[in-house]
Amino acid sequence: RKEVEQDPGPFNVPEGATVAFNCTYSNSASQSFFWYRQDCRKEPKLLMSVYSSGNEDGRFTAQLNRASQYISLLIRDSKLSDSATYLCVVNVEGNKLVFGAGTILRVKS
């Protein structure tokens, strides 16, 4: 079993749609959780950190479920510019972050 698992997609959605991604992690002791965005042939960039109480940034909402060991990302009112690969990042063992393989989102007009 991979340490951090994501549905690779692609998720093809129309503009204005709401879309949600889940990510599961293997280590119940994990403490740090992030969502990164990576555009095609570019470097990953932090989208948002994920806090225990859940957090929201504009159209983006991240939630953590420790009991089931998953984090989620909800995107409301999808824009064409949201098309990218979304990477789930978790510290699994020791003091290193592990990047998931990513979920591809394609928003179409």
Add this chain to the structure above:
Amino acid sequence: EADIYQTPRYLVIGTGKKITLECSQTMGHDKMYWYQQDPGMELHLIHYSYGVNSTEKGDLSSESTVSRIRTEHFPLTLESARPSHTSQYLCASSEYQLGEQFFGPGTRLTVL
């Protein structure tokens, strides 16, 4: 924008050549990392450093080596490049061990 730089951005080189990929950051971060990423695939950590004169191998076995003589500089060297080394190499830095990592633009390496 993150202040982390990588050179060269693109490199095409023949088998057997020695190459060094440069990475520099101006944020004063102690923690620096090298990742390897093939197209459409996940990032794999190949080296990391938590400070000057400290380097460790990552989770993915790599024939490359790194050095950390100055806080801001974390170069990666391949003594003898092979076609299997063709990939994108991404450098990152962070202020905290489990904190946000800032990435450089990457070096796309092709070994013929």
